[in-house]
Amino acid sequence: MQDPTLNKGTAFSDAERDALGLRGLVPPHVQTIEDQVQRFQITYEKRSTDLERYIDLASLQDRNETLYYRIVTQFIEQTMPIIYTPTVGLACQQFGQIFRRSHGMYVSERDRGHIAEVLQNWPRKDIRVIVVTDGERILGLGDLGANGMGIPIGKLSLYTACAGIHPTQCLPVLIDVGTNNQSLLDDPLYLGLRQRRTTGEAYDALVDEFMTAASAVFPKALIQFEDFANHNAFRYLQKYRDSVCTFNDDIQGTASVALAGIYSALRVTRKALRDQRFLFFGAGEAGTGVGELMVMALKGEGLTEAEARERCWFIDSKGLVVKSRKDLTDHKLAFAQDHAPLKETLAIIEAFKPSVLVGASGQPGTFTKAVVEAVTRFNERPIIFALSNPTSKAECTAAQAYEWSDGQAVFASGSPFQPVEFKGKRYVPGQGNNSYIFPGVGLGVIAAGSRLVTDEMFLIAARTLANLVTETDLRQGRIYPPLAQIRSVSLAIAVAVARVAQQSGLATEKLPDDLLGKIRALMYHPEYVSLV
Ligand code: NAI
Numbered sequence: 001m002q003d004p005t006l007n008k009g010t011a012f013s014d015a016e017r018d019a020l021g022l023r024g025l026v027p028p029h030v031q032t033i034e035d036q037v038q039r040f041q042i043t044y045e046k047r048s049t050d051l052e053r054y055i056d057l058a059s060l061q062d063r064n065e066t067l068y069y070r071i072v073t074q075f076i077e078q079t080m081p082i083i084y085t086p087t088v089g090l091a092c093q094q095f096g097q098i099f100r101r102s103h104g105m106y107v108s109e110r111d112r113g114h115i116a117e118v119l120q121n122w123p124r125k126d127i128r129v130i131v132v133t134d135g136e137r138i139l140g141l142g143d144l145g146a147n148g149m150g151i152p153i154g155k156l157s158l159y160t161a162c163a164g165i166h167p168t169q170c171l172p173v174l175i176d177v178g179t180n181n182q183s184l185l186d187d188p189l190y191l192g193l194r195q196r197r198t199t200g201e202a203y204d205a206l207v208d209e210f211m212t213a214a215s216a217v218f219p220k221a222l223i224q225f226e227d228f229a230n231h232n233a234f235r236y237l238q239k240y241r242d243s244v245c246t247f248n249d250d251i252q253g254t255a256s257v258a259l260a261g262i263y264s265a266l267r268v269t270r271k272a273l274r275d276q277r278f279l280f281f282g283a284g285e286a287g288t289g290v291g292e293l294m295v296m297a298l299k300g301e302g303l304t305e306a307e308a309r310e311r312c313w314f315i316d317s318k319g320l321v322v323k324s325r326k327d328l329t330d331h332k333l334a335f336a337q338d339h340a341p342l343k344e345t346l347a348i349i350e351a352f353k354p355s356v357l358v359g360a361s362g363q364p365g366t367f368t369k370a371v372v373e374a375v376t377r378f379n380e381r382p383i384i385f386a387l388s389n390p391t392s393k394a395e396c397t398a399a400q401a402y403e404w405s406d407g408q409a410v411f412a413s414g415s416p417f418q419p420v421e422f423k424g425k426r427y428v429p430g431q432g433n434n435s436y437i438f439p440g441v442g443l444g445v446i447a448a449g450s451r452l453v454t455d456e457m458f459l460i461a462a463r464t465l466a467n468l469v470t471e472t473d474l475r476q477g478r479i480y481p482p483l484a485q486i487r488s489v490s491l492a493i494a495v496a497v498a499r500v501a502q503q504s505g506l507a508t509e510k511l512p513d514d515l516l517g518k519i520r521a522l523m524y525h526p527e528y529v530s531l532v
Helices: 014-019 033-046 050-063 065-074 076-083 087-093 115-120 145-163 200-217 230-240 249-269 285-300 305-310 345-352 369-378 398-404 438-448 455-467 471-475 483-503 515-522
Strands: 105-108 129-133 170-176 222-225 246-248 278-281 312-316 356-359 383-386 410-413 420-422 425-427
Touching: 033 050, 033 065, 050 065, 050 076, 050 087, 065 076, 065 145, 076 087, 076 145, 076 483, 087 145, 105 115, 115 200, 129 145, 129 200, 145 170, 145 438, 145 483, 170 200, 200 222, 200 230, 222 230, 222 249, 222 438, 230 246, 230 249, 230 285, 246 249, 249 285, 249 356, 249 383, 249 410, 249 438, 249 455, 249 471, 278 285, 278 345, 285 305, 285 312, 285 455, 305 312, 312 345, 345 369, 369 398, 398 410, 398 420, 438 455, 438 483, 438 515, 455 483, 483 515
Parallel strands: 105 170, 129 170, 129 222, 222 246, 278 312, 278 356, 356 383, 383 410
Antiparallel strands: 420 425
16 A cells, blocks of 8 residues: 555455455445546646646655556646646746655765665666756756756656556656755755755766666666756767667657658648758757757758758857857757858848748747748748747747748647637647657667667657648648547557667567567556456
8 A cells, every 4th residue: 555556545456455454444445446537536626726736646646656647648638738848847946845755766966986876775676767867957947956856757757658668667867966056055945965066077977877877777778868958968968879778858859759740741831851941040959959850851861961951050049050150069060051150030031041940949939920921931831840848938829820921830839839710710739749759769669678779760750750640630730649649659659669779780679570569568558457
């Protein structure tokens, strides 16, 4: 009863009550899981805030994991915005106040030299996915230090709910090197180390020790980096991707979901990928991640590397990313164009004539009426993705995109927007939610026992996702499948990813002819199993 993975509460059967000595410890009437779902819903629906709903679900997860996953899976469209963005952001901000029971592992500065021993304290040994953050860039909310733990917990819940990775095989980790967030350091309820962030070599050494220890203690684990600040995210991806089974969802997962959206959007505009011109607003983790995968996709269509990069122009806070600039970091340099410096967005649009706008700048309102009208002049059906999160940061709203393009834009956003009525027509905006991609990629990597995670896997994941969009979806402007289908989406992606692992010689598991059957059988279903 005290172990959330085994606890059934009022659903322990008579036989279990007798055999396990539970008689008298639970009320006499034996309930079904359906009864329990209904009981949970009654209180849940009466809650007046999403944070209260988050606490209800988190407490349930700590009490009865099977019931928690039954509810999250059955009502994924409603629960995802609670257990993940946007509500999880609020939960992280108030983590010290809503903390009930510890979940996941904290590896801190104080564990230096002993991280492997600390990881061995985790009671389960067969860990297959670790999501790790250092809390420095939590969603669009900045440095939340140890409060960032809500993110790995939420993300791993999605691995289980969306792709059926068994909850006992998931491990959330927070690397605590302090925080530079003064209000947290001053907060008596803050649960993390009360020091400013360790940086430089000492920080790198700690992360390195964690990576070595995690790979040794949990040799079958995929390690996903999450919400690290830009200056560390790119470095660590480069440093570990060829030796550890790891990826960064902010960079690679975002890229894949955006590319899938582009593939679907091109079915609407009836244009070829190889003829597109991409203008990115924001040259950070999300933007350049999408750019790199786009280059790979364009090369697959016959363009040379140089030609593909000429199709991807970037604007950052200082203007167009061009070769003459002296302030460019490596991930931006790769996209620096041989062009005179330009600052003004409309002048850049005039010069480049993009067919696709990708917003990943975190700057609301960057896609102004004039910008949308300008791309609509060059394109019958412009593709406009306003990916910045949360909703308040989107480069433009869905309604603005449809209105300013006179209903011609094919639109997607990072945060959900309600359907829009415009001139008597109903438009359903797409949501480029990373949950379409990372759970399926993780499942495929685990099924194949892949030694590494490659960009090709994210490319194939994007194509697979786009192929699952139906003509009916497209007619409504919907360029992603409904979230309710997420488990079958993840399964299809997992099969494709496992095949890539096999073809690239990275698979350590022998894959049967019936790969789909094998992977489906691996998926966890939130049902009570008999304990006697
Ligand atoms: P980042 O901090 O790495 O990059 C931000 C970039 O925007 C920088 O290159 C900066 O120079 C640029 N920028 C700032 N002001 C600008 C302006 N006025 N015009 C053009 N560029 C400007 O941040 P990251 O991680 O790339 O995230 C960016 C946004 O993308 C965030 O709002 C995030 O929530 C969103 N995002 C969306 C995802 C999705 O939709 N699935 C997934 C990941 C991130």
